[in-house]
Amino acid sequence: DQQVKQNSPSLSVQEGRISILNCDYTNSMFDYFLWYKKYPAEGPTFLISISSIKDKNEDGRFTVFLNKSAKHLSLHIVPSQPGDSAVYFCAASALDGYALNFGKGTSLLVTP
Amino acid sequence: SAVISQKPSRDICQRGTSLTIQCQVDSQVTMMFWYRQQPGQSLTLIATANQGSEATYESGFVIDKFPISRPNLTFSTLTVSNMSPEDSSIYLCSVGTVLSYEQYFGPGTRLTVT
Numbered sequence: 183d184q185q186v187k188q189n190s191p192s193l194s195v196q197e198g199r200i201s202i203l204n205c206d207y208t209n210s211m212f213d214y215f216l217w218y219k220k221y222p223a224e225g226p227t228f229l230i231s232i233s234s235i236k237d238k239n240e241d242g243r244f245t246v247f248l249n250k251s252a253k254h255l256s257l258h259i260v261p262s263q264p265g266d267s268a269v270y271f272c273a274a275s276a277l278d279g280y281a282l283n284f285g286k287g288t289s290l291l292v293t294p
Numbered sequence: 295s296a297v298i299s300q301k302p303s304r305d306i307c308q309r310g311t312s313l314t315i316q317c318q319v320d321s322q323v324t325m326m327f328w329y330r331q332q333p334g335q336s337l338t339l340i341a342t343a344n345q346g347s348e349a350t351y352e353s354g355f356v357i358d359k360f361p362i363s364r365p366n367l368t369f370s371t372l373t374v375s376n377m378s379p380e381d382s383s384i385y386l387c388s389v390g391t392v393l394s395y396e397q398y399f400g401p402g403t404r405l406t407v408t
Contacts (some may be wrong), residue, residue, distance in 0.1 A: 186336070190379065202365070214395040216395065216396065218379070218399075223401070223402075224401055225298070225335070225386055225388075225399035225400050225401045225402050226386075226399045227399070228396050228397070228398060231395065231396060271336070271337065275336075275395045280325060280327075280342070280390060280392075280395065280397075281327075281339045281342075281352065282395075282397060283339075284335070284336040284337040284338070285336055286336045287336065288336060294360070
């Protein structure tokens with residue numbers, strides 16, 4: 183069963199605007215969350231992460247928000263750039279291991 | 295972060311054959327993992343490759359089908375045995391440390407089984 187869900191397969195945003203990618207999870211044992219970006223024919227690239235003890239983590243144009251009570255996290259990209267066009271994967275890990283549980287990904291297209 | 299390479303980058307194989315995928319890292323790493331991404335699906339962990347001991351497999355994956363070697367801290371192989379079309383996937387290795395949850399991925403091997 184899918185423990186990490188990305189319900190939007192795709193998202194289109196204009197350059198300069200905010201991109202918001204969403205992720206929901208079902209396993210309350212998850213305590214660390216990561217976002218990866220993937221270009222075609224390449225492996226996923228680590229983007230940003232957040233521990234369950236925080237509700238926000240920011241790195242440049244990228245901010246991840248975590249709402250533990252709702253089991254929801256989101257990735258905000260501001261401002262969006264055409265080079266951000268890629269598939270974004272949400273992943274989660276539990277304290278008792280290092281396995282990453284991935285969502286199916288959201289394909290982001292940033293148009294000029 | 296470490297530089298990770300995989301060989302081959304892609305292959306087309308016949309049903310019933312086996313393929314060995316190599317993963318090479320440019321520095322010593324504690325933890326290496328093998329993932330599979332089937333078409334339209336998320337990445338799924340196959341196993342953790344342990345140096346000097348047998349790999350630890352996730353539920354649904356067995357050593358007979360996916361034997362793994364980890365002879366040293368910079369190299370691992372995954373073999374996909376007795377392939378069927380359902381094994382057509384992208385296979386990725388990743389590396390991590392015991393100090394962090396972040397994993398860093400290789401470019402992947404795209405396998406098509408006919």
